[in-house]
Amino acid sequence: MASKIFVRPISIAFNAFRNYSSSSKLVDVSINDKTGIATVTMQRPPVNSLNYELLIELNGAFQDLGSKKIKGAILTSSLKTIFSAGLDILEMYKPKPERANAFWTSLQDTWITIFNTPYPTVAAINGHSPAGGCLLSLACEYRVMVNNYTIGLNETKLGIVAPFWFVASMKNTISNRESELALTSGRLYKTDEAFKVGLVDETAENKEDALAKAEKFFSRFDAVNPIARFLTKQELRGKIVKVGRKTFIYKIFRKFQICMMTRI
Numbered sequence: 001m002a003s004k005i006f007v008r009p010i011s012i013a014f015n016a017f018r019n020y021s022s023s024s025k026l027v028d029v030s031i032n033d034k035t036g037i038a039t040v041t042m043q044r045p046p047v048n049s050l051n052y053e054l055l056i057e058l059n060g061a062f063q064d065l066g067s068k069k070i071k072g073a074i075l076t077s078s079l080k081t082i083f084s085a086g087l088d089i090l091e092m093y094k095p096k097p098e099r100a101n102a103f104w105t106s107l108q109d110t111w112i113t114i115f116n117t118p119y120p121t122v123a124a125i126n127g128h129s130p131a132g133g134c135l136l137s138l139a140c141e142y143r144v145m146v147n148n149y150t151i152g153l154n155e156t157k158l159g160i161v162a163p164f165w166f167v168a169s170m171k172n173t174i175s176n177r178e179s180e181l182a183l184t185s186g187r188l189y190k191t192d193e194a195f196k197v198g199l200v201d202e203t204a205e206n207k208e209d210a211l212a213k214a215e216k217f218f219s220r221f222d223a224v225n226p227i228a229r230f231l232t233k234q235e236l237r238g239k240i241v242k243v244g245r246k247t248f249i250y251k252i253f254r255k256f257q258i259c260m261m262t263r264i
């Protein structure tokens with residue numbers, strides 16, 4: 001684990017990013033060769049619900065970007081009014097245990113990858129972003145959200161308990177008090193409300209405005225050593241990942257969830 005952490009930022013310094021573009025079915029990745037900014041676009045209509053295949057592609061996209069010399073990556077959606085509707089409900093309906101296990105693992109791996117990237121990340125939230133959609137944006141370092149949409153961890157409203165790494169991601173962004181109020185009530189915030197509590201960092205008029213503001217965020221690091229930056233990010237986020245990845249409680253929790261899912 002430690003070697004992975006220390007090798008990555010050094011290796012990215014030796015890789016070029018120029019003229020890179022790749023598009024799979026569910027995720028499009030492009031890198032602007034002038035700015036060095038990557039854009040990762042989810043494109044799974046109708047609502048970018050997170051199924052196993054989308055998660056695997058997302059995880060792969062963010063991992064691959066770790067080997068390119070990019071300035072930062074923006075996560076956004078190709079859909080007009082939805083960033084992501086969260087986990088695909090169909091993945092949770094009477095799944096086979098193997099599929100359920102693979103699904104949960106892919107969700108957690110994707111969260112860890114995005115939460116831990118050596119390069120800066122921004123979610124340009126250009127539509128509704130409930131539950132797992134909110135989680136993806138929380139994994140990024142900065143959130144810009146288009147006006148008049150909703151975002152939040154609404155699991156309790158669905159009768160579901162948010163895993164503690166969902167909760168930890170929220171608490172990494174807004175206060176413990178606000179997290180408690182939000183999670184226990186399953187609150188979905190409108191864009192302006194989310195901005196007021198710090199769940200999003202900036203609001204935007206439309207997707208173009210959100211992308212422009214996201215790009216501007218990366219210039220904060222123009223005069224910052226990327227390795228020092230990444231190690232500092234790890235110092236701040238490492239404990240959350242460690243707890244999420246390793247604890248006995250997590251394994252029990254996952255078994256319990258899969259058990260619940262396969263019985264419904």
Ligand SMILES: CCCCCCCCCC/C=C\CC(=O)SCCNC(=O)CCNC(=O)[C@H](O)C(C)(C)COP(=O)(O)OP(=O)(O)OC[C@H]1O[C@@H](n2cnc3c(N)ncnc32)[C@H](O)[C@@H]1OP(=O)(O)O
Binds near residue numbers: 088132154163264
């Ligand atoms: C259940 C077992 C529990 C066991 C324990 C599990 C523990 C889990 C821990 C983590 C928990 C949860 C994380 C999650 O992410 S759960 C998913 C939460 N998502 C939501 O609550 C969002 C629901 N969707 C909406 O609010 C709206 O659809 C929208 C995103 C605001 C879009 O609205 P819209 O009016 O533009 O579109 P709409 O007509 O509603 O939907 C279009 C079609 O998309 C389908 N759909 C919507 N959301 C999902 C989804 N999450 N998964 C799969 N499919 C989805 C919707 O059914 C429509 O389909 P169709 O056109 O009717 O066929």
